[in-house]
Every structure is written in structure tokens, then in C-alpha cells.
Amino acid sequence: MNNLTYGNGGRGILAGGAAHVDILHNTAYGNMRSKGLRDSCGGSQDCNMFGEIAAEGPDMSIFNNIAVAEYTHTLSIKTYPYWSDVIGADLSQKVVYGNNLNYGGWGIEDNGTIGSNAGNNISQDPLLAAPGLNADSDFHLTQDSPAINKGSAENSVPLDFDGFARPIGILPDIGAYEAMSDTAKTVNPANGHSYQRFSSPLTWSEAKTACAALGGYLATVTSPEEQKYVTSKGANAWLGATDEVQEGAWKWITGETWNYANWSAGEPNDGCGGQDYLQIYPGGTWDDHGGPGCFKDITLPYICEWNGSSSAPWLPAMYQFLLKGK
Numbered sequence: 001m002n003n004l005t006y007g008n009g010g011r012g013i014l015a016g017g018a019a020h021v022d023i024l025h026n027t028a029y030g031n032m033r034s035k036g037l038r039d040s041c042g043g044s045q046d047c048n049m050f051g052e053i054a055a056e057g058p059d060m061s062i063f064n065n066i067a068v069a070e071y072t073h074t075l076s077i078k079t080y081p082y083w084s085d086v087i088g089a090d091l092s093q094k095v096v097y098g099n100n101l102n103y104g105g106w107g108i109e110d111n112g113t114i115g116s117n118a119g120n121n122i123s124q125d126p127l128l129a130a131p132g133l134n135a136d137s138d139f140h141l142t143q144d145s146p147a148i149n150k151g152s153a154e155n156s157v158p159l160d161f162d163g164f165a166r167p168i169g170i171l172p173d174i175g176a177y178e179a180m181s182d183t184a185k186t187v188n189p190a191n192g193h194s195y196q197r198f199s200s201p202l203t204w205s206e207a208k209t210a211c212a213a214l215g216g217y218l219a220t221v222t223s224p225e226e227q228k229y230v231t232s233k234g235a236n237a238w239l240g241a242t243d244e245v246q247e248g249a250w251k252w253i254t255g256e257t258w259n260y261a262n263w264s265a266g267e268p269n270d271g272c273g274g275q276d277y278l279q280i281y282p283g284g285t286w287d288d289h290g291g292p293g294c295f296k297d298i299t300l301p302y303i304c305e306w307n308g309s310s311s312a313p314w315l316p317a318m319y320q321f322l323l324k325g326k
Ligand SMILES: [Ca+2]
Pocket: 193, 219, 220, 221, 222, 226, 305
């Protein structure tokens, strides 16, 4: 799960030898580079288990994977219900595919047995950021990728390759990375407030200014219900609280009462010479991060909140100076 594999001589991912195999949220690109290995197939699709992603076994779930094959006579995803010969019965019926994206090569080869959730496989260019075989190649999804919001929620895992919480948006993205596009601005029915996560990383102060410029404020989380909703917007993002005025005295930038907290274990630790700004981790727990210590200039995505479903400014005049004052 959540593997990134590219430029290998052989298969990108090979899983097998177990009674049950899950292959979820992987990105495999340009593997099978060994010409000898490819030629050993004799150009035949029947060549066992050669592909970007290959799996054997009687019970396999293969979901939410991106497989890009550079060579026309290798398969993007290949399964081989090898054990069915040994164990007998029609165990190959348990091979279940869905929500995979394949591009190049021969596509997905199922050895004749596809499970009931076979739908939603996509054969399109995944529009990766900078795919290639170099150390600085980038396999994140670009904004127009057909992989975005096309994964299977039932066959997903909660964190992506970078440790970001998925899904961002309605459904998980296919592949190892959840796209860091801005989330849609949505209304929390519990309090009528609107929330949006912005992916362009800023310092905490810049993020605070950016939300204010949109007529909102860096999100404040003052109840378990609001915590749950904000967590659904994505993580690794700034929230609107700080203890920069007095160490350990955390305050919401809106002046709301500090009577709820969801700190991660061991936080706030004011680590690395001093951390005074609130961030939300994957899973929703909190951490103090940023300056004045060694993370002084750290930038993160951020979540804005609006006290209503419109983007009109809401703060009474007496609070406006607080937003402008920094
Ligand atoms: Ca709030």
C-alpha cells in the first residue's frame, strides 16, 4: 500500500505467496526496463506475472493503483491466480479489481477472472507532475488528473505516501498521492460556517492574512463537532491559534474562548527553540509548529473559516484590527 516504484529492471510491484493480497494506492511507472526480462516473454501476454504491478494468489484485492507501462509489450497490471491450480476450486473468483488507472502497455490483464467490483478502471494518462526516471521525478497528480476523486473509498488507506490524510474531496485519489488541490468551500451544517483548505503553503502569518483577505479567518476549532468537520477538509494545515504573546497561553485569533483542544500526544512541546502556531495533523490532532525557533519560516497549507455560507466579511469592526494588526 502507498508504494511508489519506478525505473526498475523488473516488475514495479510483485506481491504473492500469501493467501490474501491487498494492492492498494500504489503508483508504478516505467518499470520492466530489463530487455532480457521483457524478451523472455517472447512478446506474449501469457508471460506470467510481468507487469508494472503483478500479483499472484487465490484472494486478491487490487484497487486505487496507477500503473504506467513504458513498453508496449508489458502489462500495466497483471494478476495470475497461480495457486488456483494447487488449491483447486475456483479461488480465482476472489480476484477483485476496481478504480485502477493504467496507461501504456497492454493495460490490465486479468487472466480471465475479474471480481464483481471490476468497474471504474480507467485507461488514461494520469497527468503526473513530472514523471521520469530521475531522483527528482515527481509523481504527484496535477490538478486535471483523471485520477482525482476516482478511487474506491471502501478499499482505501487513511494516509497517502506523504502522510497526508485522504480523502481530500469526495473520494480518495487513485495512486500513492492524494492531490493537494484546494478543497471546495463547503458549509458545515452543524454551525452554518464555511470552510476551505488551501494547498499553497504559506507561513502562519501569511495564511492568517490570506484568510482575512477572503473575508474569513484562519479556522478555529472550538468543539468536537467542529473538529470532526475540519478534519474532513484535510490536514497538515495551519489553524487560527497561537501562543506567541505568552508562551503556553493559547488563544484563538477570533477571540473565541479556548475551551477545547485536541493536542497530539506530547504536544504542544514548543520544540526546536520555540513553536507558537497551531497546525492540524492527519487524523485531526494538533501540534504547535512554526517559529520563533528553527521552524521560523516553515510554510504549510491552511484552512480558512467563514461565519456563514457567503464570503462577505463578518467580523465586527472591533475585531478587524486584530486581523490587520500583524
Ligand atoms: Ca470555528
